[in-house]
Amino acid sequence: MSVAVDLATVWAFIIAFAVFVYIVMDGFDLGLGILFPLFTKKADRDVIMNSVAPVWDGNETWLVLGGGGLMAAFPLAYAVLMPALYTPVIAMLVGLIFRGVAFEFRWRTQRQRNRWDIAFFGGSLVAALAQGVALGAILQGVHVEGRQYGGGWWDWLTPFSVLTGISVMVGYTLLGATWLVMKTEGALRDKAYQLSWLLLFAMLGAIGAVSIATPFLSVQYTQRWFTWPNIILTAPVPIAVAGVTVLLLRSLANKYDYQPFFLTLALFFLSYAGLGISMYPYIVPQSITIWEAASPANSQIFMLVGVAILIPLILAYTGWSYWVFRGKVRPGSGYH
């Protein structure tokens, strides 16, 4: 496979970058919500919530950039995929509403706090599942007629999309657990370590299952991964996964607080790169390539100017915000 460097490819990488940054930033955020019921003490929940409250809004903005950028750079893909993913997308939006408002609402009421804690959990769970299901539904391909989606509104539901839904949910939960390892102390951190062990094995199982199932979806995927000479490019991916796994196990065993989170992100990156290898150059697998879906060059160039200037700036001030709230989050009660 050859990668031609042209505008559409550049934009495919920009959208892929935005979506990956979203996964990096909001994955652990959703994972914390999914872990919420396992921490029953109010003090623990306050710490968990506080560890992410200053940054959650910025995290979700990357999702808006992914969606908005797709519409701008690949309008045809956006127009085909959104109706095809109708139900998971609506479910994700509803989930994000519940968990998003919970950040403020749970502090505004004593009596109903539990209700918003449940909303935070349920919303995060639904959003994570829906994102995974959407991923599976894209990979397995959608029915296209002309310039529109041609299928029904439940076509996305297959054993494969359910598998990817659960996988993404497990992965996000591992990110959440390793985030807590990094950001908390004492009993809370110990519990997060225990959960990280369990979730790591679950995530490895999920990566294995999705990797085995994907080649069965289409011959294109099989050829992409297992034929000569592609295998020179693709073989390092599973090898790197194995290497990162070893490092991750070691960091958990030795309790290096900061490493597990970043190594889990590395696992996500490798899985994500694997997806990219499978899909390229299709943006709607087996139907629409990035060149067919691309906006005219003048739209893509108009935006490229902004992206080139603004994305580094955004990363800089987002990094500053994380820096301001760096370090372990301690229970607020200790200061009164």
Added chain:
Amino acid sequence: MFEGWDAVALARAQFAFTMSFHIIFPAFSIGLASYLAVLEALWLWTGREVFINLFHYWLKIFAVAFGMGVVSGIVMSYQFGTNWSAFSDKTGPVIGPLMAYEVLTAFFLEAGFLGVMLFGLNRVGPRLHFLATLMVAVGTLISAFWILSSNSWMQTPTGYAVNASGQFVAADWLKVVFNPSFPYRLVHMVLAAYLTTALVVGAVGAYHLLRDQHLAGPRVMFSMAMWMATFVAPIQILAGDQHGLNTLEHQPVKIMAMEGHYQSHKDGAPLILFGWPNQTAGRVDYAVEIPKLGSVILKHSPTAPMAGLNTVPRENWPPVPITFWSFRIMVGLGFLMMGLGLLSAWMRWRGQLYSSRFLHTFAMLMGPAGFIAVLAGWITTETGRQPFTVYGLLRTADSASPLAAPAVGSSLLAFVIVYFAVFTAGVIYLLRLMAAPPHPGEAGPPRDVPARAAGITPAAAAAAEGAR
């Protein structure tokens, strides 16, 4: 469920519903972000404690409202694709980049500095914190710039061409961004956001002054809000008039609907004050009208001829009753706002600003007026554009996704249930915050408590009070 319903009508209902809920929050947070920046600047400049108290008081309210705006906004950014995929395919190359720029220049700026604004005063110090507040305020205004540019392009499209796939593409980006109705709509909307916030701030101040007219915080916020009403309400009426003239030039059919002009008037059109537009019969029943005044307002001449909807093919008529009435609600509220501004100026001159119960009651009742006017204004301009999504070029019926009614109906139902459950709770929490007066030493982010401020958590605030 929803078998046999019209999928396009359901998609329109869904857009109208989710949009109406969403617009309330940005309209409030655009104004409130600027107000917070002003309060913090005054505090840094004068060092008076009352300003930082008010800042913290409104910051808590801002946090709740902003959160609701964010989550309802994410819905909007995906709804173009889910329910309006044909529209997205055709207009994506033109309005997609405008919205991408909104995300890049505005949403990230707001989100990136919001955390520091809410929780970081003691971590970064007052000067950097003020910068964060300023960035959030600027972000809300930049956001208004881009989204109103893309909406205005849908109303008055310029600078475009159509490619072989039937997509709109940009021929001249400057003409796309600065399309003819954009400057007017931007000014009108930003002023509306400022007025809306001023009316809320004024109503909260008035509510507390009615209980105790000596409270320092409520006196300051009431006075500031009434200055805004005095000056901005008349300017807004002027801006609205100019926006109307611009609409007459570029979207005359919308003006016909707003005015209820089904018939053409060769020798000066009347101003219909009230009446019941009868869309089937093509006339306004029970009309109360002033002869020639319509032409005077729109053409500045009593005998200027005005064309009516009878010159427009019927399939291109917007729904007149909605446009006609929403316009009157907006204008009526606008004049009430000006009345409040003038009354408060009079009372201020007589030294009764803080003691007039009549003024305070009036201001309290006007608290929600801004929101209603904003909604009515948007309903006017959006239904007045019908039956097109891109005015005169792309019909609404040709814009929708190829989805069956059950899909669209079910998601509409889901949004209705979720929005009422979630946003009702949110509004109750906001009202509860507003019901407590700001007090000296209003809790802000206490030193060293990471992330979440004690003042923002009732439990921690109670604990802090207990420790004193």
